[in-house]
Amino acid sequence: MCFDPPAPEVDTSYTDWQKEQNDAARAEEEARQAEINSGLSQVEAIFEGGTYTPLNPTDATTPVQPVTYGGMQPYLDQREQAQMDFYMPQLDQQFQDTTRDLTFALNDAGLLTSSVAGDRQADLTEGYALEEGKILADIASDIAGQTTMMNQQRSSIENSLRASGDQTAAIDQSLASMDSFAQDAPTLDPLAPLFTSILQGIGAGYQGYQTGSTVRSTRPQPLTTSYGRNVG
16 A cells, blocks of 8 residues: 655745735724724814714724814904904094084084085095995904915825824824914004094185085086095
């Protein structure tokens, strides 16, 4: 009877080791990507606002206490409101004061019921609308600039997170950025006098009005306010 010799034992130690290395690298990369995605979600919640439930660092299957962030919008709203509260009352007060002074000046010049009075009040109303538009445009520009800076900071943090895989550092940087932006108050400068030209030339307007009433063939030179309306 003939027996076949036993098959030689194949040494698979290298391939086994290689497989273990590949499996470990794959698991490590999967864990890294999971941490990056977790970090990106939390960075988004910090900047955009919302509730994020991080994973338990000791047990990835067990969530920990949810964390709620306000996001950057409340800060931007507060910054916008601070500027509105600073500038609009000043604009309103200047309008009221100029309206009062205009009434006194027109009355002293005997023009309170004349067309000059109507023209000057229309100029004042037009001037108010123009100045209000300038203020609102400046505030909108400031908020747009702040929004751009915050988005740039967020993008930089996210890029660093993708490169490092360190979500803890990304979260700390995000929170620090939000604190920094919250402490960056807008520059608030008092408004300069805006409507002084409305009060100019009231006496000349009175003289022109009188001349136009008594000498029909002669018209006085018109007065021009800073907002382009001719009076007299």
